[in-house]
Amino acid sequence: MLTKEVITNIEEKPKDHPNREWIELDWDELNKRIIRKTTDKGTDVAISLEEKAPLKVGDVVFEDEEKQIVIRTKKEKVYVVYPENIVQMGKAAFELGNRHTPCLISESEIVVRYDETLERLFDEVGVRYEKTERRFTEPFKYRGHQH
Amino acid sequence: MLTKEVITNIEEKPKDHPNREWIELDWDELNKRIIRKTTDKGTDVAISLEEKAPLKVGDVVFEDEEKQIVIRTKKEKVYVVYPENIVQMGKAAFELGNRHTPCLISESEIVVRYDETLERLFDEVGVRYEKTERRFTEPFKYRGHQH
Ligand SMILES: [Zn+2]
Numbered sequence A, B: 001m002l003t004k005e006v007i008t009n010i011e012e013k014p015k016d017h018p019n020r021e022w023i024e025l026d027w028d029e030l031n032k033r034i035i036r037k038t039t040d041k042g043t044d045v046a047i048s049l050e051e052k053a054p055l056k057v058g059d060v061v062f063e064d065e066e067k068q069i070v071i072r073t074k075k076e077k078v079y080v081v082y083p084e085n086i087v088q089m090g091k092a093a094f095e096l097g098n099r100h101t102p103c104l105i106s107e108s109e110i111v112v113r114y115d116e117t118l119e120r121l122f123d124e125v126g127v128r129y130e131k132t133e134r135r136f137t138e139p140f141k142y143r144g145h146q147h
């Protein structure tokens, strides 16, 4: 089936559906406009978005009485970094930027994909972190850089 | 004259001297081990540091009864960035890192060298900043990056 728009979002407006199917995306794929995937129940879906907004976890791309097709990201190995203060936040974020490492920054944490070589960096900054699994819920807007 | 060490620091231990001469360095030069400069009063100085610690503003590299020679940085055009919260700090620092822009991060501000192209970046992050002049007081430890 072909779908061109996001109908609603079940994270923002929770609502049950008797037959929910999931499309699991890589984090990067949230930024794509055109996606071909098979749901966890075997339905082939072609998404070709007309709106510019990136996909988010919970976006419903198809819905009728028989089925609802919803976007989510794959569970990934990540580091969750817990800055103790604003200086640690600044230094950790600067170092991640300096390595062009996509990350999600929020008030209490920074989430980055698992990459063993980051541990040295966290240790140098002196920031606490843990290795765990997460689904990234929003796209990372990567901005290029020049030298 | 040749000097191989830092004797004291007048910012850390304020003390007057009847004849103080200044060596003005670029920010980058604080990290150098070997420096040849002329003071503001015309004394030629060769610095060849044996210790690994970088130079700081206020470091006294020579002192006798007749003169005292002190390091400071040149006044430079800078942006002072004022993050309103920890998320703004993280996002601004990430973007500066992503551009490999040396900066000094403290609890209340980020200081970077003036560079008009940064204004767009600050605006995108939504962080308040002002253009002003500062002497950088400590060296920026730059860490390389790989792609
Ligand atoms: Zn590069």
Ligand SMILES: [Zn+2]
Residues within 6 Å of the ligand: A098, A100, A145, B098, B100, B145
């Ligand atoms: Zn780079």
